[in-house]
Amino acid sequence: MLVALLAGLTMSCAPSYTLVTTAPDEDLKNETFQYRKWxxxxxxxxxxxxALHGFSGASIDYENLATHLLKEQPSSAVYAYEVRGQGRDPKKERRGDIDDPENWSVDLLTFTSLVEKKHPNAKIVWFGESMGGLILSHTYREQIEQGLKPPCDAIGISSPVVAIRDDFPAWKKELVRGLSKVAPKKRISLETLAGGQEVQMTEDSFHSEQSETNSWHVERHTLRLLVTLGDMIEEMPECAESFAVPTLVLHGGKDFFTEADDVKTFVGHIPETTYSTRKFYPEGHHLLMYDTGKEKVISDIAGWLGELRK
Incomplete structure (x- = not known):
């Protein structure tokens, strides 16, 4: 399991802390992962x-939401950690790769346990953006299928990737999968995978530009990571069927990765007995919390969190 160095947690700023791995697996011992808290x-x-950030993201991506919550809902707190295999993974050679996707779930469950010990009376809300939503959805489903109680009290997902785009050629998907078996650690960029098409993230930014502004941006990812994400995307409807806690889904009409109708279908897989809310922003792109309509998005998240208290 992971042991955290959790000094000074009553501070209202967002410093980084370290998670120290003491797992029995020799390959996982003494690994460190940082996180921020508000x-x-x-x-x-x-x-x-x-909170779990998305593909090529970082924990700082939640600063907008956390700052709003500290001001408007001071009884809320946000803990966001750096996801394994992304740009702030302490093992630089693993950035843009994933050793074993099951470790994503282990990291989430362990981090949640640490937070619960610090705040035993608080409701725990898992919130994931994009890839972060994939991770938390699969982790939740795995726990339920094992007959365990829900690992959180509510789920929030921003810009879920719930289906492979219709215009993504089937041959390209099979080619990537085939190449990943031969050269799993070979790396390609997201733009190459998109056939050279610019991947728009907000109204005024593109994925290819992030390397100029974000030190944690990863230019190229391994084929095995991309195939893993593809498999997780295709299993998202089954994940939705396992949701038994209040669920919030936010998505934009101009999201490069997912069609609005696919998100509607995904939400339709959530059981009718589960309280679910879908927020749609017709002009929104993938990074909703940093897009031109971010104030509305963040206000909607805060409003939903307030409803959970009733």
Whole structure:
């Protein structure tokens, strides 16, 4: 399991901390992963958001949401950690790769346990953006299928990738899968996978530009990571069928990765007995919390969190 160095958690700023791995597996020992937290000083939060960033993202991506919550809902807190295999993985050779996708679930469950120990009376909300939503959805499903209780009290997903785009050629998908068996660690860029097409992330930014502004941006990812994500995407409807806690899904009409109708279908797989909310932003792109309509998006998330307290 992971042991955290959790000093100074009553601070309201967002410093980084270290998770130290002490797993029995020799390959996993002494690994460190950083995270950020936003907690108002002197407040024991009643709701804690455990946040997972997306593909080529970082924990700092939640600063907009966390800053709003500390101001408007001071009894909320946000904990966001750096996802394994992304740009702030301490093992630089693993950035853009994943050793074993099951470790994503192990990391999430362990981090959640650490947060629960620090705030035993708080509701735990898992919130994932894009790839982060994939990770939390599969982790939740795995726990339920094992007959365990829900690992969180609510789920929020921003810009879920729930289906492979219709215009993505089947031959290209099979080619990537075939090449991954021969050269799993071979790397390609997202733009190459998209056939040279610019991948728009917000109204005024593209994925290819992130390397100029974000130190954690990963230019190229391994084929095995991309295939893993593809498999996870195709299993998202089954994940939705396992959701038994209040669920919020946010998506934009101009999202490069997922069609609006596919997200509607995904939400339709959530059981009718589960309280679910879908928020649609017709002009929104993939990174909703940093797009031109970010104020509305963040306000909607905060409103949903407030409803959970009722």
């Amino acid at each position: 907690v108002r000083e002197g407040v024991d939060p009643d709701t804690v958001v455990v």
